[in-house]
Amino acid sequence: MDGGKNPGRTPNQEGANTGVRPKLVVVGNGMAGVRAVEELLKLSPDLYEITVFGAEPHPNYNRILLSPVLAGEQTLQDIVLNSVDWYRANGIRLHLGKKVRKIDRVAREVVADDGTRERYDRLLLATGSNPFILPIPGVDLDGVLTYRDIHDTPRMIEAAGHYRDAVVIGGGLLGLEAANGLKLRGMNVTVVHLMPWLMERQLDRTAARLLQKTLEAKGLNFRLEAHTESLLGDARVKAVRLKSGEEIPAQLVVMAVGIRPNTELAQSAGLHCNRGIVVNDTMQTFDPRVYAVGECVSHRGTAYGLVAPLFEMAKVCANHLAHYGIGRYAGSVPSTKLKVTGVDLFSAGDFTGGEGTEDIVLADPGAGVYKKLVIKDDKLVGAVMYGDTVDGAWYFKLLREGRSVAGIRDKLMFGESSLGDAGHLGQNKAAGMAAEAEVCGCNGVCKGAIVKAIKDKGLFTLEEVRKHTKASSSCGSCTGLVEQILMFTAGGDYSTAPKRKAVCACTDRTHQEVRDAIREHQLLSIASVRDFLEWRSPDGCATCRPAINYYLLSTWPHRAKDDPQSRFINERSHANIQKDGTYSVVPRMWGGETNAAELRRIADVVDKYAIPTVKVTGGQRIDLLGVKKEDLPAVWKDLDMPSGHAYAKALRTVKTCVGSEWCRFGTQDSTRMGRELEQALWRMYAPHKVKLAVSGCPRNCAESGIKDVGVIGVDSGWEIYVAGNGGIKTEVAQFLCKVATHEEVLEYAGAFLQLYREEGFYLERTVHFVARVGLDHVKKRVLDDAGERRDLWERLQFALDGEPDPWHDPAKAGIDLRQFEAVRA
C-alpha cells in the first residue's frame, strides 16, 4: 500500500512479483565496479542476484597502492580490498579470470570467452582503461612493459633484480612513481618525457622544476622535450632511441604515457562511445538497462583516472540501481598527490590560470617550498603546492565547496592556521608525527592506529576512518590532521567529505533540502518529513530525528508539535546526563547575579538530596552534579529557580561584568543589559547552544569577543559582535554594528539570533553558520533592512511567547514524568 504512494520506498518491486530476484551483472572486478556493488549492498542488500566478472584472476585490489608495492614499502597482499571470502559472504557469484567478450542486449545476456553465459536485468560495465602503447618500432620486444595492473609490478620487480638500466617513457604521475620504485630497487633510471616539464597536467613549470630537482637528487635522470623514435634490441630491448639521435641503454622500458578508456566491449554491443562509454548524470549508458562507472566512461566529455571521482560515480550508480533515484553525478574536481616518499606535492583544480584569474604565489626555492593559489571571482579554483602540502586538504575543500574566499584572502596563503586548536599539542603536520603521537585528543587515537586501520581495512574516506577509529568523530578539531594521514596512507586522491552532505544514513537529502521542504510544503511532523522526502528508514535515527524536530519547531512555532522521544536525553529530562548516569542541575541566575535567598535554597537542596559536587561554572552560575534522576523534579521544586537550560541546544547564559553600577571604569550598566537580554531570550531553542556576554567597557571582562553574541559598552552606546566561539577552535567574534540604546541591543541581537534559528543547520554553531552564509548576508538581513530586522525580532518574540519553564510547568513543556521513576514488579 505504501508502494503505491512512494514507489521509491519499495525497492523489491521488480522481484517481489515473480518471487525471483532480478539479476545484476557486473563486468569488471576493479575498484569502481566493486565499489558500486558495495554501495548497493549498503542501500539494498537483497535486491539483486549479483554476478561479477573479472578478467584477471585476482580479487579486487587497491590499484593506487601499486607504487608503494613497487617501491618495496608494501606487499601485494597488503593492497587486496575484497578477498574471495567477501564475495562469498555477500552471496555474489564471482567469475575470476573470465573475460566477457559479448553483450547480447536483446536477449539481455553476457557471454565470456570460456562460454560462460549470464542473463541480466541490469548490467554494470566497469571495464576500466588500457595503457596507451606508443606506435613505434620495438614495442614487442621482451622487457617492454606498461605500468598499470597487478601483473606489471612483479615483472618490474623481477627485471630490477636482473638488469641495470631502465627507461620510463612518460613523466606523468604513474611514470614518476614507476621510476622512483625502480630506482629504489637499484636500477639506473632515465625518464623520457615529451613535454617541457614533468606532470604538466598537474603542475605548473615552477613546481615541476622543484620536483625535478628533488628527483635528480635522488638519482633519477631526465630527458625533457624528448621524442622516443624506436626501441632497439633483438629479443630483449637494449636501448631507447630518441629523435635527437641519442640512444639510452635500457634492458627494461616502462611505458607510462597515458590511459585510454576500455570501450571495446561496449562498442561491440552498439553502445554509444566517444573516447569513453558515454553516460548521463545517473551513470546510465544509451541503453537504460546498462550502467557504466569508472575509468571506462565519458561523462560530460571527461574521462577520469583518479579514485575519488570513481567512488562518487559508484555511489550515484548504486543509488539508481537500488531504485532510490535521487543521486546525480555532476562531475568532479580532481586532485593529485604524488606517492614518492620524501616528495610533498599536491595539486587540484585549474591551476594554470588564464583570463579573469588571479594568482597568489609564495616561492622559497632555497627551502624547496612553492605554493600557488588561483582565484577567480573571489573563489579558489586551483592550487599547486610543493614542499609544504599541509593545507592541501583544506584548499581542496574550499575549492570543492566553491565558497567565497574574499574575507580570508589575506590569510589564505598561510593555510588553515592551527591557532587556537586544542587537543593535539598544537601539531598540524601529520607527516612529522610519530606513530604513537596522539591525533585525536577526545578519543585517544594515535597516528599509528589510524594508519593501521586505513591499511588493514582499506579505508578511503574521512567518514570511514571516523567509524573505524573514532578519530575526529567527537569535537572534530583534528579533522585536518586525519585528512592528511589519509592522504599519505591511502594515496592522494582519497575522497574528502562529499560536496553534498546528507543529514544521515537514512537519506541523501541535505539539511538545506530538509529545511526548504518543511517550509515550502508546510510539513508539521517528523513522519510527514520522512514520508515526503522518502526516508530509507521507518523511523529515522538518533541523528536525523533531533534535527528534524528542531527544524519543525523553529519553522512553525506553536504549530508543529514537539516530539520528546526525538530529543537527546538531556532535553528530554531537562538536566545533563553524566558519565555515571546521574544528572547535573544548573539553575538560571539572571545576568550572573544571585542573592542570599537563592544561595540558601541551593545549600538546602545540596544537603537534602546529598548532592556530591557543587561547582561554579564558566557561565557565572552554579552547577549541582551527581543528582539522581528520580530526585530531579523535587530538586527543581525546592530550588524554586528558573531552568538554566544548561542541558539544551538553546540560550545558555548571558555572562556580564559588574559594569557602571560598581566598577570605577564602567561606562555602561552591563549587568542590567545582561539581565534584560537573558529575560528576553531565555527558553530560546536554537540549532546549537548559544552563549552571550555583556561587558560594560572595552576592557571586556565578560569576554564578549568569544561569544555567539558579545556586547561591549562604550561611552556612546553598545558595540555588538557576533559568531565568536571559545570552544574547540577559538574564534574571535566579528563586529556587527554599534547601537545607542538597550532596546536596540535587544532588537539587533534578537534579529541575528532569529536568523540563525531560521537558517542554521542543526548542530551548527553561530561561527560556522556565519562562515557558511557570510557576514555580508547577515548584515544585509539584520542591518540594511530595518523592516526585515523588526520582522525577525518579532518572529522570535512570537516563538518565545508562552513557552513554559520546563522545571516549573512540566506538563505544558510536554515532559513525560514517568521517566523519573523506575518500574518495580
Place this chain on the structure above:
Amino acid sequence: MKRVRICKLEDIPRLGARRYQHTDGKTIAIFRSAADKVFALRDRCPHKGGPLSQGIVFGESVACPLHNWCIDLNSGSAAAPDEGCVERFAVEVVEGVVELQP
C-alpha cells in the same frame, strides 16, 4: 525462570524505554518500538556503562546517550565497527501487560 509482570505496554513511551529495578538490584531497560514490539536489555552499555534506557530508540536499535554507540535491541550487540554485547532478557506483552523474565 519465573516471569514478572512489570507494567502495562502503554506505560512505556513509543520509541522510548522505562527502567525496571529488579529485586536483586540490577536495572533492566525495557524498550518499546514504533510497532509496539518490546525488548529488554541490561541498562548498561557494553562500551562505558551508559544507561541505554535513556537513549534515542529508532527502528529496533537504541543509541547510547553517552557516546552514541548503537545497540541492536534484538541481539544486544553493538553495531559494527564497534564491538560488544549487552545481556538480553526474555520479555513479552500478554494482554497488554509486559512480562519479563529477569
